[in-house]
Amino acid sequence: MSAETDAATRYFDAIAAALSGLDIFMRDDRSPLYQHGIVARIVAEYIGRLESSFSCWRNRLGFMESFRISRAESGFPVFQNVLELENDRRTAAERLAGIPRPDEIRAEMADFILRHKAFPSALQKSMAERLYLEAVKEGEAFGPFTLAQTAKVSVNPKNQRPFYLVHWATFDGTANLPLIYMATVEDSSEEMVAQLVDREGKFNKTVRIPLPVDGLLNPDLAHRFDDFTEKNSAYTLSPATIAVNLDKDFETLHPKQLRRVVLGPFYTAGITEHNSTVADVLSKVRKAENAWLLTWTIQEVYSKAEKPGRRGLFSREQSSQEFYINTDDLVAARQGVSSYEKHALVPHEAYQALYAAGEAEKVFAGYKVHILSKGQVISDV
Known part of the structure; x- marks a missing residue:
């Protein structure tokens, strides 16, 4: 695992844990916001959108190597990632039509391994892109x-x-x-x-x-x-x-x-x-x-x-x-x-x-x- 991949994994693990903890806090009846139940519920909805965004960005690393965060200021992804996710949501259906179905990709991967005795990196990226686009299309992300x-x-x-x-x-x-x-x-x-x-x-x-x-x-x-x-x-x-x-x-x-x-x-x-x-x-x-x-x-x-x-x-x-x-x-x-x-x-x-x-x-x-x-x-x- 490269240093960049290791850092990305640690970042996504940490932000997932943080958002999950924040969601627990918002839904806890001892939370200060719970006294305004509807306020906590609204915030929890947007936390869910953020969790969906981070899940999609994590999948995106399977076929796109670049992902930038605001390291010296917010600690959140830079705005360009949010714009790209929104653009991918709009074009997901069209792009999915050009990528084979998951079972077809798996069959190709198995065939490639048997014939070439090597790992099919290109096919793995196609699978990652398909899973990413399906998640983007179905989920509600935190948009611009x-x-x-x-x-x-x-x-x-x-x-x-x-x-x-x-x-x-x-x-x-x-x-x-x-x-x-x-x-x-x-x-x-x-x-x-x-x-x-x-x-x-x-x-x-x-x-x-x-x-x-x-x-x-x-x-x-x-x-x-x-x-x-x-x-x-x-x-x-x-x-x-x-x-x-x-x-x-x-x-x-x-x-x-x-x-x-x-x-x-x-x-x-x-x-x-x-x-x-x-x-x-x-x-x-x-x-x-x-x-x-x-x-x-x-x-x-x-x-x-x-x-x-x-x-x-x-x-x-x-x-x-x-x-x-x-x-x-x-x-x-x-x-x-x-x-x-x-x-x-x-x-x-x-x-x-x-x-x-x-x-x-x-x-x-x-x-x-x-x-x-x-x-x-x-x-x-």
Whole structure:
């Protein structure tokens, strides 16, 4: 096994273990996010997409030797890999038609070995490419941008407006980080109020909505909302900026809360280089599959009040949200958020190594630490 192949194997083993551990954490009823059950469920869906992507990329190494990750920054694959995976998804059916079926390839491989007394490398690559394309075609990967879905619909009893919990995701091409967005948005458009709110100002239970619904529930605004989210989901934009832009661009949509989950950075022993202290300690972990550290950040901005709109004889001003930014916390103010949480997930063996080296307190300063041990996640350590 070459050094490059060995490094790739260690990386894929580590990221698979990390995403599996994160999925366990999200589904655990002791998880901080589980108190908002639907939030944990949404994040778990996108973790599943990431797991599918990494499974496909691993298969792709069977016939393509190049695979680059952001070693000095995010620890995730570079954006080009995400674009290539999306392109392969679109062309998979056409390419599969030109590759023999698996049983035919196996028969050819057996015949080649018997006749040439050698290993059929070219046929092995054809088999690897076929398995890869089948997985890409059938699976739901984490693409460059995932269109919004409406996951919840209800009515605000204070103002009798329907509101939606909408989520979408993007893989930021500059930071090489997966980003998950969730927004709670009230809708004051006359058509949706008439359909979704009954005479008592509550949700109209006679309306059957098969959740989740692709796109924003309001059909008149769904395409515009997709365009907006695709243009306003970059990591360089603060949650407050995105929320303000949404508030300005849609007169009848009123964003009350925006949450962004930033997955990463991810640290792997001997591969990533973005923290020398972490790298040095992780390199001493006995089992390579336990020599990793996954971090993520949850950012939130919410509206503390709504400024009513005004209509005059010659001018009009739409209502606007007053978003709360915690200026008492310099980090929150710099991020443009009301609040934030930094989390770290680490295998028990790696945590022990960091602790024994006297580095745990420094490495995890400001983080909520979660330790993965024997298929369970232990928090609040």
